[in-house]
């Protein structure tokens with residue numbers, strides 16, 4: 001009897017490759033990077049009994065506990081890390097970012113409180129102000145003596161910062177600015193540290209001088225006096241109970257003709273003389289605005305870093321539980337450990353690989369940020385936006401999966417994942433809404449494309465693209481399904497690059513066609529879905545290149561593991577977007593099937609060392625603190641035979 005068609009198509013799958021060993025110390029060294037000593041100091045402090053988690057606190061009490069934790073961190077000098085030495089600081093922005101990232105293994109309200117005070121309030125003084133402000137305020141912000149916040153968002157304007165309504169009008173006679181909330185939609189909304197603890201805010205407002213609006217600028221505005229009472233003309237409200245992060249006192253602020261001295265304008269990018277003459281080192285108002293906003297890019301990087309720390313906690317807990325908890329199995333045999341189920345591996349292990357790939361990508365971003373020339377944010381801003389969005393969406397999904405993987409135990413507050421999930425939700429919204437940020441990245445890519453067009457010339461650019469396209473559509477490559485090919489980094493990169501280039505070409509063409517009939521804003525709206533896809537492709541290709549570079553640098557104890565993590569990440573990205581790859585003709589059915597199979601192989605190869613890999617995150621036991629992640633597991637057991 002001849003075999004049926006499906007039988008004929010079945011092939012003996014290639015055997016699993018041996019699981020690479022995990023050199024936990026070397027992997028932790030890689031992940032900790034140059035600021036490892038700062039990370040260790042944070043780990044030690046967070047492990048002390050006073051940082052123990054408190055259950056069932058009222059919002060009021062929780063805010064006080066978080067404040068005490070913040071005070072402890074400032075007493076240890078963490079608030080001064082990023083401040084230049086001449087103003088009493090550590091002059092160590094890299095150390096500050098590492099401290100922030102490590103803090104996020106602990107309570108996320110504390111992370112955000114720390115971020116508001118130092119990453120937003122203090123950084124805005126440092127980066128948007130000049131010597132006058134640095135000399136007067138940085139010591140007090142570092143020590144926590146002056147608590148403050150970053151008052152940008154308003155009820156009517158969140159993502160669209162350029163059209164904020166708060167005004168700062170210069171009064172030349174008194175040499176003061178008058179801060180005012182002109183409309184019901186113009187009060188400051190969601191401002192961290194505003195409801196209870198903050199005394200001063202960096203307020204973003206339309207700067208009006210002699211009747212001319214010079215656009216959004218930032219000013220330092222006291223909101224409370226030394227006794228904690230609102231300053232004259234300032235009204236403060238409490239945002240109230242939120243889905244998560246209830247240890248942070250978010251508030252609303254209204255200004256009624258509030259006066260501040262002229263010098264309170266943070267005047268690095270725009271100044272007003274005593275007589276009322278406006279000046280700026282950047283003539284073009286749009287460029288000035290984007291330069292000012294771009295200068296604050298560090299905030300976005302910290303959000304990506306901290307989201308990843310939360311994922312690492314959730315994965316560590318879920319993988320440990322999955323190794324110990326057993327359910328079902330053959331009669332008379334021990335029940336099966338959850339992590340031996342393919343579905344469990346599918347939910348946790350690609351996420352484990354992705355978290356390490358993104359860790360490397362974010363570390364590269366930190367390097368670029370530290371090396372960034374003053375005011376030149378072009379190279380960093382787009383990718384920082386894309387990585388923030390990609391990482392925080394990933395975090396939301398990975399933590400949700402980790403919660404489900406722990407069953408009912410995952411829902412218990414004491415096991416921490418449920419709390420992480422509630423807190424992390426808003427990472428996709430603050431410091432820039434993810435959808436808006438992905439479009440920022442895509443627009444930057446289109447601008448780069450236009451420049452390349454102008455520099456290289458249409459004919460050469462199209463010739464280059466056509467060669468790449470021919471290569472990608474080569475019938476041998478599109479069908480090739482052997483493992484050597486699928487695990488070849490050059491072939492992997494070619495596929496990711498092909499997708500990004502195709503999406504960029506097509507987006508540019510679609511935009512050009514629409515721009516003939518429509519205004520630029522509506523032309524852009526029409527291709528938004530395309531731009532989101534392009535930004536995702538860019539982040540994935542960049543992240544892939546990051547891990548590949550690390551592989552080339554790595555020693556023999558780390559290289560095979562990093563290669564397996566890279567393959568897992570790559571196969572997962574391509575599998576998720578297989579519809580596009582097949583529609584574009586770059587992947588045909590045999591290859592598509594082989595890639596899906598490769599995901600399953602990679603996770604089986606990873607499975608035996610998954611828990612060891614999480615050890616390299618270096619999360620102290622006292623900070624992880626989930627009973628289901630403990631050994632031995634109280635709920636585990638074999639079914640009676």
Ligand SMILES: Cc1cc2nc3c(=O)[nH]c(=O)nc-3n(C[C@H](O)[C@H](O)[C@H](O)COP(=O)(O)OP(=O)(O)OC[C@H]3O[C@@H](n4cnc5c(N)ncnc54)[C@H](O)[C@@H]3O)c2cc1C
Nearest residue numbers: 150151152153157158159190191192426429430431433435
């Ligand atoms: C817990 C918390 C803490 C915060 N802390 C602070 C703080 O300390 N200081 C501060 O200044 N702000 C703070 N914010 C505000 C935060 O930055 C804003 O919520 C954020 O910028 C989004 O603005 P929005 O809420 O007005 O949403 P919107 O901008 O109205 O967005 C709503 C939805 O519309 C979509 N959308 C908007 N524009 C577009 C577009 N062009 N194309 C496609 N879709 C679009 C978005 O994707 C989103 O889904 C905080 C917010 C929260 C929730």
